[in-house]
Amino acid sequence: MKVHVNLSLCQGHARCEEICPEVFATDTVEGKCLILKDIVPDDLLEKARLVVRNCPEGALRLSRDKGAAAEGETA
Amino acid sequence: MTLLFQPPRPDHVPADRIVDFDFFHIPPGMTDPAEIWHDLRRSDVPRIFYTPRNGGHWVFLDYADIVEGYRNHEIFSTYQTPIPPIEPFPVMQPQGVDPPDHNVFRRLLAPMFTPTAVRGMVEELEKRAKALIGGFADKGECDFIQDFAARYPTGTFLYLFGLSEDRLGEFLDLAGTFFRSTDPAARAQNVVDIYAVLESLFREKERNPGNDIASAIVTARDADGNQHPWQDILNCGFLLFVAGLDTVTNTMAYIWRYLATTPAARRHFRDRLDDPDAFLRAIEELMRINAVSNLFRRVTHDCTFRGVALRKNDRVILPNTVANRDPTVFENPDMIDLDRKVNTHVTFGVGPHRCVGSHLAKREVMVSLAEWLRRIPDFELVPDSGETRAFGGSVMGFESLKLRWDV
Ligand code: SF4
Numbered sequence: 483m484k485v486h487v488n489l490s491l492c493q494g495h496a497r498c499e500e501i502c503p504e505v506f507a508t509d510t511v512e513g514k515c516l517i518l519k520d521i522v523p524d525d526l527l528e529k530a531r532l533v534v535r536n537c538p539e540g541a542l543r544l545s546r547d548k549g550a551a552a553e554g555e556t557a
Numbered sequence: 558m559t560l561l562f563q564p565p566r567p568d569h570v571p572a573d574r575i576v577d578f579d580f581f582h583i584p585p586g587m588t589d590p591a592e593i594w595h596d597l598r599r600s601d602v603p604r605i606f607y608t609p610r611n612g613g614h615w616v617f618l619d620y621a622d623i624v625e626g627y628r629n630h631e632i633f634s635t636y637q638t639p640i641p642p643i644e645p646f647p648v649m650q651p652q653g654v655d656p657p658d659h660n661v662f663r664r665l666l667a668p669m670f671t672p673t674a675v676r677g678m679v680e681e682l683e684k685r686a687k688a689l690i691g692g693f694a695d696k697g698e699c700d701f702i703q704d705f706a707a708r709y710p711t712g713t714f715l716y717l718f719g720l721s722e723d724r725l726g727e728f729l730d731l732a733g734t735f736f737r738s739t740d741p742a743a744r745a746q747n748v749v750d751i752y753a754v755l756e757s758l759f760r761e762k763e764r765n766p767g768n769d770i771a772s773a774i775v776t777a778r779d780a781d782g783n784q785h786p787w788q789d790i791l792n793c794g795f796l797l798f799v800a801g802l803d804t805v806t807n808t809m810a811y812i813w814r815y816l817a818t819t820p821a822a823r824r825h826f827r828d829r830l831d832d833p834d835a836f837l838r839a840i841e842e843l844m845r846i847n848a849v850s851n852l853f854r855r856v857t858h859d860c861t862f863r864g865v866a867l868r869k870n871d872r873v874i875l876p877n878t879v880a881n882r883d884p885t886v887f888e889n890p891d892m893i894d895l896d897r898k899v900n901t902h903v904t905f906g907v908g909p910h911r912c913v914g915s916h917l918a919k920r921e922v923m924v925s926l927a928e929w930l931r932r933i934p935d936f937e938l939v940p941d942s943g944e945t946r947a948f949g950g951s952v953m954g955f956e957s958l959k960l961r962w963d964v
Contacts, residue, residue: 493911513671538901
């Protein structure tokens with residue numbers, strides 16, 4: 483699964499980083515979401531799903547993604 | 558409910574949307590000021606209603622509407638919002654400015670309050686909490702508000718602004734009058750006093766900039782390389798002074814009051830002192846349950862919102878504590894579940910004006926609680942000590958909270 487952030491919705495609550503620091507961090511300028519791994523490893527999937535449900539701005543989304551097709555993209 | 562039309566009912570408000578509700582009034586015997594909001598929430602009043610009290614204003618009761626009140630700045634402005642109305646009112650930077658202009662000061666402050674920046678403050682915050690708690694731990698009792706919850710954020714303010722510790726008393730007095738005085742003359746003088754202190758502080762930091770927030774604000778340059786307008790600098794200092802004190806004080810008061818009466822919750826936190834994820838999850842739940850702020854907005858133009866006619870300059874209250882217990886968003890909303898997994902509370906607001914200091918505020922609470930429990934693992938309310946002197950308004954809380962413990 484691939485994780486996306488809509489930075490125009492993100493307001494820097496940092497719930498993502500707090501709940502799943504393996505996948506999410508926050509920047510040092512506005513404190514907005516940084517995605518460290520856009521392809522979420524299977525063992526973190528449950529946590530990432532929880533993060534999506536905890537974002538108060540609805541800024542995060544998970545989508546099915548063939549790993550190979552997304553190889554070239556980085557967060 | 559009795560209807561008292563002090564100002565005549567505005568003609569755009571239908572009679573069935575009028576409710577007599579005074580958010581400053583806590584009925585005698587009510588120990589928790591948030592209960593006036595929860596009584597409303599549980600009643601069958603319209604989810605968007607108008608009260609003629611305090612100059613007349615709307616109240617939103619659904620999570621979705623409250624969130625929209627925060628996000629939709631085309632309709633709901635943060636400019637000049639006090640209830641009851643006070644005009645003119647200082648335009649706090651960036652809180653009182655609508656997007657996109659709020660970004661000038663928002664971008665200036667944001668880097669100093671990111672989670673990364675706040676992580677750099679933890680050691681200092683711990684040191685301060687330990688010192689304060691150490692001052693009374695052996696006595697076996699304290700007034701939690703006076704001895705800790707008011708001092709701690711005020712001390713943090715001094716630290717962030719690069720001010721000397723011996724000014725604590727002066728700042729506690731300024732804050733005390735600002736938040737608690739009901740005397741109009743004292744209040745007016747107090748605002749003048751706060752601005753005078755800020756004026757000399759920023760002048761001093763302009764001459765001798767240090768590694769602190771006041772220096773960063775006064776030495777910042779706008780897109781054209783100029784200093785920001787002096788009045789905006791003062792207004793930003795004013796915001797930082799008033800925004801981070803009373804809110805943190807009363808959030809802590811609510812949390813300690815709950816822990817003093819709930820041994821299982823104390824144990825829950827004590828058992829998780831070395832499990833930061835679980836500790837934070839439990840703090841997050843207490844943040845949801847103890848949202849002390851009721852925020853104001855002002856309608857920018859005549860319009861219809863969710864089928865309700867609003868008129869330009871109508872005031873609106875967005876009560877966070879009500880949003881945080883909306884059953885369509887939170888499972889068992891009145892239950893305190895310290896392990897709650899999904900928690901999109903709005904205690905710090907949402908949208909472009911989300912509390913810029915939220916990560917600091919949360920950290921202040923976490924550090925305080927951890928240090929407190931290490932030193933004072935069990936504590937209770939002093940019986941019949943009048944902890945119930947509660948107040949309503951835009952920040953709800955208690956005037957005193959006497960705690961005792963075995964030494
Ligand atoms: S939780 Fe949502 S709003 Fe907060 S930083 Fe993460 S993506 Fe942004």
